[in-house]
Amino acid sequence: MAETAVDVIDVTKRYGYMAALKSISLCIDSGDFIALLGHNGAGKTTLLKLIATHITPSAGTVRIFGVDAFRDNGIRRKIGLVTHVSFLYNELTVRENLLFYANQFGIREEEFLNTLEFLGMDRWYNVRTMELSHGLRKRADIVRALIHDPDLILLDEPFSGLDSETCEVLVNYFDAHRGKTLIIASHSLEWVKKLCDRGIELHRGELSREFVF
Numbered sequence: 001m002a003e004t005a006v007d008v009i010d011v012t013k014r015y016g017y018m019a020a021l022k023s024i025s026l027c028i029d030s031g032d033f034i035a036l037l038g039h040n041g042a043g044k045t046t047l048l049k050l051i052a053t054h055i056t057p058s059a060g061t062v063r064i065f066g067v068d069a070f071r072d073n074g075i076r077r078k079i080g081l082v083t084h085v086s087f088l089y090n091e092l093t094v095r096e097n098l099l100f101y102a103n104q105f106g107i108r109e110e111e112f113l114n115t116l117e118f119l120g121m122d123r124w125y126n127v128r129t130m131e132l133s134h135g136l137r138k139r140a141d142i143v144r145a146l147i148h149d150p151d152l153i154l155l156d157e158p159f160s161g162l163d164s165e166t167c168e169v170l171v172n173y174f175d176a177h178r179g180k181t182l183i184i185a186s187h188s189l190e191w192v193k194k195l196c197d198r199g200i201e202l203h204r205g206e207l208s209r210e211f212v213f
Contacts, residue, residue, distance in 0.1 A: 030181050033184075042201075052076075084160075094126070094127060097129060097140070119143060167188075182196070
């Protein structure tokens with residue numbers, strides 16, 4: 001029987017009087033590749049941020065690999081997150097950015113070079129982040145998110161604004177890393193269908209339906 005990677009139990013998230021999520025419950029097994037789907041404002045990004053422990057629920061419980069995500073500070077080491085907003089510093093090179101984050105996890109440079117090369121970022125290693133195209137910066141941000149080899153990978157609109165070649169690189173990379181748990185919030189149904197096994201659709205903060213691709 002598969003281990004449960006993410007267990008969201010009756011979770012609500014309010015911002016003032018507005019409920020971004022309304023009593024959401026879902027279970028994702030370890031090794032699942034899941035697409036979070038829905039229109040803008042459906043609650044996809046809010047749910048990802050809750051699972052990543054970047055925001056706290058107004059009610060309910062989030063468990064990551066069986067642990068209450070908001071009572072165990074160490075759980076973040078098992079999570080890698082890429083959002084709309086890059087976590088890379090513009091004035092630093094790709095290498096300097098990655099070394100900064102690697103040092104936080106006690107990771108040596110040689111431990112993430114394979115990921116860098118797979119995503120085609122080795123030739124841009126000593127270029128400042130501000131000089132990268134949108135697609136190259138996205139690749140560098142994904143290396144940053146995976147630098148500590150997380151078991152749970154959360155991606156918010158990873159294919160947005162990218163050319164087909166870069167999208168293909170990302171699909172190939174994650175497809176080669178089956179065994180991890182992957183949750184992608186995306187509007188790019190064409191690309192998530194190439195990668196994900198199951199879709200979870202949200203509508204106005206509520207779970208609308210679940211289906212297999």
